Amino acid sequence: MGEISKIENFQRKIISILFRIVLTIYSFFVLINNNTNFEWYYNILIIIVYWILFLSLWSKHGWKSILRLTIDYLYIYLILFQQESFTFIEYSLLFIPILNCQNHSSNKRTILVYLYPLGIIFLITQNYNFISLLPFLAFYIINSFEGIRTKYSKFIEELNSKIDDFFIQTDTRKKTYTIYKELIPIINKSSLFKNQIDNIICFKIKKNRVKIINGSYFIWNLSLTDYSNFLEKIKTINYSESFNDIEIKINENTIKHNLVLIYKIDESYYCYVIQPKKNDSFADLRFRTFLPTLIKPFFIRLTKVFEADLIHKAHNYEEVKKMAEKNTYVSKAELAMHHIRNHLTPFKNIAALTNTLGTISNPDIIEKVINNMKKDAITIKTSLPEILKRVDLILDKPQNPFNVSELINVGTQQLFTQIKNIWSFHFDEEIFEINWNSSKNRKKADVEINIEGLDLIVSNWLSNVEKFNNASYGVIFNEDESYYEISFYNTYNDQKKVNRLLELFNATDKSQVFRNSSHGIFQIKECLSQMNVIGEMYNQDNLLYFNLKFNKLYIL
Amino acid sequence: MKILIFENQKNTVQPSFDSVNDIFCDNELAIEYYPKSQDLVPFTKISEYEFVFIDISLAPNSNLDGIGILKKIKNENLNVNNIIVLTGDSRIEDKLNANGLFNIKTLFKPIDFTELNAIINN
DSSP states (O other): OOHHHHHHHHHHHHHHHHHHHHHHHHHHHHHHHSOOSSOHHHHHHHHHHHHHHHHHHTTOOTHHHHHHHHHHHHHHHHHHHTOSOOOHHHHHHTTHHHHHGGGOOSSSOOTHHHHHHHHHHHHHHSSOOHHHHHHHHHHHHHHHHHHHHHHHHHHHHHHHHHHHHHHHSGGGGSOGGGHHHHHHHHHHHOTTOSSOEEEEEEEEEETTEEEEEEESSOOSOEEETTHHHHHHHHHTOSSEEEEEOOOEEETTEEEOSOEEEEEEETTEEEEEEEEEGGGOOOOOHHHHHHHHHHHHHHHHHHHHHHHHHHHHHHHHHHHHHHHHHHHHHHHHHHHHHHHHHHTTHHHHHHHHHHHHHTTOOOHHHHHHHHHHHHHHHHHHHHHHHHHHHHHHHHHOGGGOTTOOOOOEEEOHHHHHHHHHHHHHHHOSSOOEEEOOOOOTTSOOEEEEEOHHHHHHHHHHHHHHHHHHOSSOEEEEEEEOSSEEEEEEEEOOSOHHHHHHHHHHHTOOOHHHHHHHSOHHHHHHHHHHHHHTOEEEEEEETTEEEEEEEEEOEEOO | OEEEEEOSOGGGTHHHHHHIIIIISTTOOEEEEESSGGGSSSGGGGGGOSEEEEESSOOTTOSSOHHHHHHHHHHTTOOOSEEEEEESOTTHHHHHHHTTOOSOEEEESSOOHHHHHHHHOO
């Protein structure tokens, strides 16, 4: 049961009690207003028995709700039976249950609510005044329409609850097609439509290409018999439309009778093929007229979920592609290193021969050694170009998917958000001092960054700050004419470590940094260099500062 | 002395073997290179060699790789005098152990003739 249904049920229960209170008070008023031959305790007893019976049947459904209604009218009859006159005041008592019938808890509203008062009128007056029956007929007609409207609302609400509940369950997010197994029974059990649905299939048309999305059964093949005509039809759609009996071939079976609901989202058309049971035609007028309208909100939501799911899958695919590129690069680099290692034998051998040469005096052996050295030199000459080719493969930066030199222009807002997001991953409290000019009439400028590169730099640094700060830390956002500057600062305990860090960061010899630092500093320096961002690290007033300076690119 | 070498990149080891043969053995070593496992026919001939050097990654069209050859020797209970694995992989011992191959001598590439000589002329 959805949350709204729960609230509604609770309201029904309260209204049910309020209605009986109104009925009791009004009947009390009727009793006072007229002379009655009955003793007062007799009426008190009626009221007590009525309330006991009502409370025992309160919020019960099915035949018990009918019994509850019967007891209401029995009570009214007992009140009216005592009256000497039957004026408008007494007559009005009969309408109270009718006014409450919208609140009736039985799913199928009973006609008894209109028949009982007619019976009471007959029993009391012993004849029918047809004019007095007209209000009941009018109420019956109005309430019947109201009943249909309520059924529609309930139907839509049930669909919406279902889709909400469905996507809250984590395991169903991977199997979105199972939503049809939930949807079809709701439509089929609804008394609103005569036709029964057998299956629902969804396909998408984008750039004139059909893509199967999913269905209540497995679909491996789908084609439209008159595809060009269908395309022409859907091109005129603004947002949503429905068509009947579009001939579609699904898994080699031709489906002639169906209802096709189409929803446009961006440049895509999501088409839901609703198949009737036993391949009947959707001849029922009610089905054709109301079903598309009633289920439209449900399918619009479903379409958005499917579209979001496809976008998510496309992103995942892009990530996998990137990962595959990186994997290929690493494999190629491994192979290249393997190749280089294997081809170093003549180099190593010539070195060993050179060493041996210095330790021997036998001229025959010396000659042999020299001959072998010559042979190795020839081998080296042939294998050297191959070795260099492999070395180039590893060193060639454009081929390296790990490099971050591909830059995009971002505004200060995005740059700030990026830093803020990484910061919030490491620290709970935002200790930011923002001195960036944010006035409307400022001269706007972008900066160039590689998002992955910036993440690597800042994450690497903040991991250190997290580990080594001993009291305070934070970020200052400054700017001057040429740069946006982001300064990370923190206090520290270990002066020696900081000195070493400063020495490594400010070293100009790349290999020294690579050999002597943890991977983090090397990676930070590499990313800064590839992104053309100026990095500065210094120690001032017992605070360690790490500054990033981004070139301002003024927007004309 | 007969030496068998399973190696698909002959030129990566030949200079060192040639140097040993020339300088220390007066060219008396009969060295045979096979890039593929199926080149040795019949395979049982492997017992005739004094030393068998096996590279782990053989030619792609070799029926067996180095590990496969070692397993075949073990499974068929062939009596092979000296088996030495040639490799550039520093984690080879784990790989061999994982395949149930223990106590196998390993020579890491690149190799020079002094290392080879230490094994052959012990």
